[in-house]
Amino acid sequence: MIKKDYLIKAVDASKQIRIILASTTGVVEEAHHRHQTSATASAALGRVLTAALMMGSDLKGEADALTLRVNGNGPAGSIVATVDAAGNGRALISAPQADLPPKAPGKLDVGGLVGPTGYLEVIRDMGLKQPFKGQVNLLSGEIAEDLAQYYMQSEQIPSLVALGVLVDTDLSIKAAGGLIIQAMPGAQDDLLSRLEENVSRLGPISDVIYRHETLEGVLAELMAGIAYQQLDSRPLAFKCKCSRERLGIVISSLSDEELADIYEAEGGLEITCNFCNQAYSFNKEEIDAYKNKQPGE
Numbered sequence: 001m002i003k004k005d006y007l008i009k010a011v012d013a014s015k016q017i018r019i020i021l022a023s024t025t026g027v028v029e030e031a032h033h034r035h036q037t038s039a040t041a042s043a044a045l046g047r048v049l050t051a052a053l054m055m056g057s058d059l060k061g062e063a064d065a066l067t068l069r070v071n072g073n074g075p076a077g078s079i080v081a082t083v084d085a086a087g088n089g090r091a092l093i094s095a096p097q098a099d100l101p102p103k104a105p106g107k108l109d110v111g112g113l114v115g116p117t118g119y120l121e122v123i124r125d126m127g128l129k130q131p132f133k134g135q136v137n138l139l140s141g142e143i144a145e146d147l148a149q150y151y152m153q154s155e156q157i158p159s160l161v162a163l164g165v166l167v168d169t170d171l172s173i174k175a176a177g178g179l180i181i182q183a184m185p186g187a188q189d190d191l192l193s194r195l196e197e198n199v200s201r202l203g204p205i206s207d208v209i210y211r212h213e214t215l216e217g218v219l220a221e222l223m224a225g226i227a228y229q230q231l232d233s234r235p236l237a238f239k240c241k242c243s244r245e246r247l248g249i250v251i252s253s254l255s256d257e258e259l260a261d262i263y264e265a266e267g268g269l270e271i272t273c274n275f276c277n278q279a280y281s282f283n284k285e286e287i288d289a290y291k292n293k294q295p296g297e
């Protein structure tokens with residue numbers, strides 16, 4: 001069992017293939033705990049968050065962010081994950097309690113919960129005037145093949161994507177992780193077919209995370225018979241960017257009447273962050289202070 005949440009990157013010796021491997025069991029457990037997700041919702045949310053963390057490994061600047069949004073017509077509603085360059089990610093799902101019977105023993109129906117129709121959107125905010133946006137229609141709602149389709153259509157990069165979340169009978173997360181393999185232009189067929197063979201021998205990615213002790217060990221098995229070089233390793237974490245100050249801004253957008261209504265009904269004001277479920281309560285004085293604050297102060 002790989003205990004640490006981290007990702008590694010590698011290339012083959014001829015630099016035709018690029019690999020990202022991630023272990024996210026703790027991150028997905030935290031997402032499950034925060035949102036009290038059902039088994040299938042944990043798997044859906046965990047796959048989207050794991051994918052975003054792997055995609056975000058190309059971010060460089062401190063303020064850079066990547067958002068992966070999956071909007072399907074299934075009972076899960078929207079699933080959104082946002083990550084930064086330091087490997088911190090957070091995620092939300094519209095209907096965390098939604099669930100479906102498994103497709104087969106041990107096979108959670110993520111595609112049914114998410115889709116099958118809808119779209120997947122990637123937003124890369126690299127501090128430029130306009131963030132980069134790409135969108136594709138969902139293929140199945142299983143996330144991994146939808147993301148592979150995104151890479152092909154939006155970025156013209158042939159990719160193999162594997163995402164897996166193993167949910168235990170008590171709903172805790174037993175293992176979670178992901179793998180992205182991308183072929184550079186001109187990658188040779190014999191190298192690709194060798195790698196494909198290795199991938200299918202490896203088995204489902206969540207089992208791989210459960211079976212191995214380190215991602216470096218997984219990489220060695222994945223690259224059996226192929227010379228390669230490991231490039232990068234970085235820790236991953238579930239970490240939200242919310243704060244009292246950030247959520248206090250919501251107050252200044254409410255009218256006096258709305259605030260008075262809420263106050264009368266609730267006896268106070270509590271704002272919950274959608275991304276991490278942290279609740280912040282504000283008393284009358286604090287509300288007045290935010291209310292009187294001018295934008296930009």
Ligand SMILES: [Zn+2]
Pocket residue numbers: 240241242243273274275276277278
């Ligand atoms: Zn938050």
